[in-house]
Amino acid sequence: MSETELPTPVERSMMQQAQSQSLADYARAYGRRLRSGDLGAIPIILGLVVITVIFQNLNENFLTPRNMVNLIVQMAGITVIAIGVVFVLLLGEIDLSIGYVSAVAAVLVALLLRGPTGISGVGRLMERLGITEPFNWWMAVGMALLLVALIGMVQGLIITRFQLPSFVVTLAGLLVWNGVVLILIGAGGTVIIQDQVIVNIANYFLPKELVVNDATLPVNTSWLVGLTIVVIFAAGRVSRWASRRKRGVSTTPVVIIVLEIFLVTLVTTVIIYICNLDRGVPLVGIIMLILLTFFSFLATRTRFGRYVYAIGGNMEAARRAGINVTRMRVTVFMLSSLMAGMGGIVLASRLRSVDTAAGGGDLLLISIAAPVIGGTSLFGGRGRVISALLGALVIAGVNNGMGLLGLSAGVKFVVTGLVLLAAVLVDAISRRGRAQSGLA
Amino acid sequence: MTENGVPILQLSGVSKSFGAVQALTKVDFEACAGEVMALVGDNGAGKSTLIKGIAGIYRFDEGEVLFDGQPVHIHSPRDAAQLGIEIVYQDLALADNLDVVANMFLGREVLQRPFRLDEAAMEESALKTLDSLSVTTVRSVRQAVAELSGGQRQAIAVAKAVMWNSRLVILDEPTAALGVAQTRQVLDLVRRLADKGLAVVIISHNLHDIFEVADRITVLRLGQRVNLYKTAETNQQEVVHAITAGKLEHVPGMASL
Numbered sequence: 186m187s188e189t190e191l192p193t194p195v196e197r198s199m200m201q202q203a204q205s206q207s208l209a210d211y212a213r214a215y216g217r218r219l220r221s222g223d224l225g226a227i228p229i230i231l232g233l234v235v236i237t238v239i240f241q242n243l244n245e246n247f248l249t250p251r252n253m254v255n256l257i258v259q260m261a262g263i264t265v266i267a268i269g270v271v272f273v274l275l276l277g278e279i280d281l282s283i284g285y286v287s288a289v290a291a292v293l294v295a296l297l298l299r300g301p302t303g304i305s306g307v308g309r310l311m312e313r314l315g316i317t318e319p320f321n322w323w324m325a326v327g328m329a330l331l332l333v334a335l336i337g338m339v340q341g342l343i344i345t346r347f348q349l350p351s352f353v354v355t356l357a358g359l360l361v362w363n364g365v366v367l368i369l370i371g372a373g374g375t376v377i378i379q380d381q382v383i384v385n386i387a388n389y390f391l392p393k394e395l396v397v398n399d400a401t402l403p404v405n406t407s408w409l410v411g412l413t414i415v416v417i418f419a420a421g422r423v424s425r426w427a428s429r430r431k432r433g434v435s436t437t438p439v440v441i442i443v444l445e446i447f448l449v450t451l452v453t454t455v456i457i458y459i460c461n462l463d464r465g466v467p468l469v470g471i472i473m474l475i476l477l478t479f480f481s482f483l484a485t486r487t488r489f490g491r492y493v494y495a496i497g498g499n500m501e502a503a504r505r506a507g508i509n510v511t512r513m514r515v516t517v518f519m520l521s522s523l524m525a526g527m528g529g530i531v532l533a534s535r536l537r538s539v540d541t542a543a544g545g546g547d548l549l550l551i552s553i554a555a556p557v558i559g560g561t562s563l564f565g566g567r568g569r570v571i572s573a574l575l576g577a578l579v580i581a582g583v584n585n586g587m588g589l590l591g592l593s594a595g596v597k598f599v600v601t602g603l604v605l606l607a608a609v610l611v612d613a614i615s616r617r618g619r620a621q622s623g624l625a
Numbered sequence: 626m627t628e629n630g631v632p633i634l635q636l637s638g639v640s641k642s643f644g645a646v647q648a649l650t651k652v653d654f655e656a657c658a659g660e661v662m663a664l665v666g667d668n669g670a671g672k673s674t675l676i677k678g679i680a681g682i683y684r685f686d687e688g689e690v691l692f693d694g695q696p697v698h699i700h701s702p703r704d705a706a707q708l709g710i711e712i713v714y715q716d717l718a719l720a721d722n723l724d725v726v727a728n729m730f731l732g733r734e735v736l737q738r739p740f741r742l743d744e745a746a747m748e749e750s751a752l753k754t755l756d757s758l759s760v761t762t763v764r765s766v767r768q769a770v771a772e773l774s775g776g777q778r779q780a781i782a783v784a785k786a787v788m789w790n791s792r793l794v795i796l797d798e799p800t801a802a803l804g805v806a807q808t809r810q811v812l813d814l815v816r817r818l819a820d821k822g823l824a825v826v827i828i829s830h831n832l833h834d835i836f837e838v839a840d841r842i843t844v845l846r847l848g849q850r851v852n853l854y855k856t857a858e859t860n861q862q863e864v865v866h867a868i869t870a871g872k873l874e875h876v877p878g879m880a881s882l
Binding site (some may be wrong): 214428429432433434435486487488489491494495497498499501502503505506507508566567 | 702703706714716718719720721722723727728731732733734736740741742744745746748749752765766767
């Protein structure tokens with residue numbers, strides 16, 4: 186760190202410079218990014234603060250523990266679907282089929298759980314195949330996710346094989362899968378989900394007491410989970426820092442790492458505390474967190490993620506670098522369908538049923554709007570997995586707040602639309618900032 | 626210097642036609658270790674076709690390709706890369722949104738465990754390569770390429786090409802979009818590549834640059850090699866004349882039967 190005192194930084198070699206990233210260097214680099222229009226998560230955090238202040242002032246129930254827990258459960262399904270959308274947007278593509286693909290997965294799970302009864306086509310098919318028992322939950326989920334992944338693969342293959350815009354192919358998919366959902370549900374109109382595991386996905390809360398052999402221990406499991414989260418995060422940061430330092434390549438200043446760990450601890454503690462004032466930490470919140478962590482890792486630390494960014498940034502460069510662009514694109518469309526399927530199951534779990542409205546309404550649009558509001562560019566190559574969470578939080582927050590105020594669906598749409606417009610404008614203006622500083 | 630150079634790549638009598646259009650007619654070409662060979666010619670002279678043939682994007686219809694004195698068949702860009710032939714294209718083929726390290730390793734990432742990228746190792750060797758080429762103008766290898774100037778991007782593209790034990794580096798119009806100072810940096814870099822013992826081929830329309838950096842100049846005209854000069858023994862007028870009115874040995878534009 187003391188190397189920053191050297192008088193002539195220009196003449197130092199890259200190797201020397203790399204080892205000496207001090208807090209000042211870090212701050213300078215950050216300032217440079219800001220000035221060039223790369224605002225990162227700042228607009229969205231400001232937006233969240235504004236939303237919170239406005240709704241809390243209009244209705245004091247907004248910030249209550251009960252409503253915060255509701256918010257987590259409300260945003261979970263959208264977040265999961267939006268994670269897949271992030272990858273599609275990173276490629277510079279779009280997937281309009283995700284709404285009804287999520288419904289296909291939900292309907293399949295519900296029908297497979299109901300088993301071989303003659304009421305639905307799926308039930309009759311099961312009968313004909315000689316299946317006598319309903320599927321158990323993991324078989325139903327596995328089968329449904331496998332099928333929606335196949336849907337994504339077919340759409341991806343059509344897009345790449347015939348060089349069609351993903352917009353058109355997935356628009357066709359939107360219609361087709363909407364139809365398939367209606368056909369699958371059949372005349373009944375609503376399929377109830379009774380499997381306890383599936384219902385628990387969105388309706389279970391981490392117990393505040395631990396029951397072991399009929400003895401109730403005063404151990405709040407949510408704090409154990411919280412501790413695990415903080416420890417894993419801190420261990421990841423510290424081990425990365427240590428290994429980079431050992432290699433002698435640039436490291437994040439220690440102060441920043443400590444600050445990051447402190448912030449994660451603070452946020453985790455506050456959220457768990459608030460949730461425990463109400464029903465407890467929702468299981469679906471933990472599921473959401475695990476998926477976000479996994480896909481963030483996939484996007485930033487693996488070859489797969491690197492290639493997604495490369496293709497979104499410059500497809501020709503990726504091709505010349507020997508990347509199998511076609512296979513990558515097909516895989517991302519599969520991923521998008523798969524995440525839509527998971528999100529659909531979460532949404533169905535919350536309602537404990539699937540009906541003909543599943544996957545419709547504004548689900549598709551808010552699932553695509555979420556990552557964009559969260560800062561992922563529609564033009565490919567720029568964005569982060571966490572934007573799915575941030576955007577979903579904004580959208581669910583606005584919806585939830587206006588619900589408390591008793592505003593009509595019309596007003597909700599107008600406001601959500603304006604939020605989306607604001608997010609896209611921020612993206613466009615920051616692009617112009619990059620262009621003006623010669624960095625576009 | 627030419628006399629000392631060992632030919633790394635030798636093409637003799639290569640031809641290539643696209644349907645009725647004869648793009649190259651019995652062209653001889655060589656690139657030697659430690660030497661900068663310039664490839665010049667007017668538009669349509671066959672420079673790109675020749676380069677793409679060497680890169681394995683096209684196959685030559687006839688003629689022999691020797692690499693290190695051994696006959697080779699380059700059927701794909703991968704074959705070329707395996708021999709140690711790297712090409713820096715005019716449009717650079719960098720992904721703007723990725724940082725310098727990610728671009729230099731694109732398609733050849735170093736992995737730590739089965740799935741995980743070894744960022745530290747990649748950063749380390751990227752720094753080493755840039756240092757060895759005396760590229761000091763880049764502020765940080767963790768900067769996105771979008772933040773770099775044209776000259777810096779060119780330097781990164783060249784560094785990317787030489788990082789893989791390459792023996793022959795082909796640069797397509799490396800100074801075309803650059804200002805005076807940046808052109809200077811890139812030409813210095815080209816010279817350093819040759820001084821490190823690589824064979825360098827540079828394609829350029831700018832004769833001033835070529836006379837500054839090249840040891841020999843191959844002139845193509847209408848798909849044929851009309852002349853091979855030593856830079857020290859010629860001048861710009863002579864080369865310009867060869868480009869526009871050099872004597873052709875074969876009837877141009879006809880597929881040979």
